[in-house]
Amino acid sequence: MYALADCNNFYASCERVFEPHLARKPVVVLSNNDGCIIARSQEAKDIGFKMGDPIFKCRDLVKQHNVIVRSSNFSLYGDMSRRVMQTIRLFSPDVEIYSIDEAFIKLDGLIDRNFEDEMRRMRAAVLQWTGIPISIGIGKTKTLAKLANHYAKKTPEIGGVAQIPKNANEMLRAVEVGAIWGIGRQWSKKFRNIGVHTAFDLVQMEPAVIKKTFNIVAMKTVMELRGCTYYRLEQTPEQRKTLLRSRSFASPVTTWQEVSEAIASHATRAAEKLRNEELVASVLKVFFHTSLFNHRKPRHSAHATIELIPPTSTTHTIIKAALAAAYPIWKEGFEYKRAGVYLLELSKGQPQASLFESPEEKIRDKNIMSVLDAVNTNMGAGTLHFAATGFTKVMQMRQLQRSPRYTTHWDELPQVMS
DNA sequence: TCTGGGGTCCTAGGACCC
């Protein structure tokens, strides 16, 4: 048996923990650069704000309903997530952190065999210790746990915890096909066209037919809904295969100077992440493009690939490679909106030594990176950086309404007045 | 005027090998 614990409206709930006056008010949280809506409190959902809506198109609705708008505050959300997960771990050793706001829990090892009661206790503990409300679904497979979780959220009167009952038909009928884990927009459209509207309809389908009309992944989903396990708890995450660092520009940029500084910044962040996970990359892709939405202005999208020989995680090597790849494809005369660096073919441990590299250089680079990382860890990100990333504010994010980083920055701790 | 930033897996088709 599996449980899925999922934080309700996670980012909006995080905003509320330290600002209780936001309770029961509509709250939306924006993406980087304050672009579009990425989280909504229940009240905001009820008003009709949709995930991914650009905020500038919602200004009227925001005004009309006195909606509280916040820039995203990932330092806060990341730390709150850690607290929630820590609490969950007290209830079961078998936990898979599935995303920033979700965890799968294997229940079979629990001493109290009344899973529903135990999960209610866990829910109460998380709420009391972190201030974050969660919903929990219980089922025989991960997909069924997800489904029960969805049901729990849609049915507030049951108190946040739902278990797939012996006869699941009623619950399966209550869940739309598009709400099933693994069935997205395209597939649910296709399913509705062939008369499959709910989870109940879906489990009636012949798995072989699903495999033929869709693919093996869709078939696994159907089998999981029928109670056959295809997805197990993954406690030790697989080694990542790719790593992408990219950002939209707060406002369009037109010069190589600006774009190259952005690319160098992304290369820097990507390299840091690589070292953090003790990986090296063998292939680098770099890209930049104009707005995907503005069709009136000239559009252009450029990308280039370069091999990293030998595979590396050294910041200056990666910056150099990224710029060397980007410069030949640079084109003047466009308003660029986004740039990024994509690292592929990642591997762990000692890479194959190159015939042409000098061992001294390798040791030197390694030492430089340790010093760099140590300084930036202790004194703040970006304290030491390469000149290629520039000294201007090209990369500055628009974040007009970010709440304080209450739990991760000394200067921003909440104060208790006596 | 203003539209995020990450990931994974699968499939089809093309190029190559014998």
Place this chain on the structure above:
DNA sequence: TCTGGGGTCCTAGGACCC
């Protein structure tokens, strides 16, 4: 006129997840 039967690797695109 008639044109086999295996493979592998790579890439792009499309689906899904958060």
